[in-house]
Amino acid sequence: MSLPDFHVKTEVKAANPTGQPPKLLDQVRTLCRLKHYSIRTEQTYADWIKRYILFHHKRHPKEMGADEVRQFLEDLAVRGQVAASTQNQALNALVFLYHQVLEQDLGEIGEFARAKRPQRLPTVLTRDEVNRLLAGLDGTYRLMARLLYGTGMRLLEGLRLRVKDLDCRTRQRRLV
Numbered sequence: 323m324s325l326p327d328f329h330v331k332t333e334v335k336a337a338n339p340t341g342q343p344p345k346l347l348d349q350v351r352t353l354c355r356l357k358h359y360s361i362r363t364e365q366t367y368a369d370w371i372k373r374y375i376l377f378h379h380k381r382h383p384k385e386m387g388a389d390e391v392r393q394f395l396e397d398l399a400v401r402g403q404v405a406a407s408t409q410n411q412a413l414n415a416l417v418f419l420y421h422q423v424l425e426q427d428l429g430e431i432g433e434f435a436r437a438k439r440p441q442r443l444p445t446v447l448t449r450d451e452v453n454r455l456l457a458g459l460d461g462t463y464r465l466m467a468r469l470l471y472g473t474g475m476r477l478l479e480g481l482r483l484r485v486k487d488l489d490c491r492t493r494q495r496r497l498v
Contacts, residue, residue, distance in 0.1 A: 383424060392431050398412055406437040406438065
């Protein structure tokens with residue numbers, strides 16, 4: 323076990339000021355922040371975990387496993403008719419919950435009904451189109467658009483970026 327992993331797990335399991343262990347969703351949020359996940363990922367994971375618990379009538383995830391995860395994912399595809407990317411997002415949140423937060427082996431989920439993937443190709447701008455788009459912007463908006471395009475950051479990551487987050491010598495974003 324590496325030192326950062328030990329540090330993260332110790333932090334998440336620490337009791338709150340009342341002496342009670344932190345609630346499950348608080349543990350999820352804390353671990354997401356310690357692992358430098360985006361705020362959107364944190365919110366999304368917490369929401370999917372909450373929906374999973376409610377789907378199984380408020381049973382604690384420690385009492386459940388692969389069968390319950392499969393039931394939830396199938397319900398999303400069949401009854402909920404969610405997109406494939408939405409179903410994958412829910413699966414990723416539950417894998418994070420079991421492996422990272424609960425430190426519990428989820429086991430083999432097995433086959434389950436998958437949401438249908440759309441048969442459309444993504445629209446990609448040519449270099450010339452990107453250059454014309456960026457040239458049409460001025461000031462802060464141009465800087466933000468260039469940063470988002472050049473780094474692959476999400477919108478909120480770009481909006482929350484601070485000067486102290488940048489390492490001008492290496493031309494990179496600092497993660498800590």
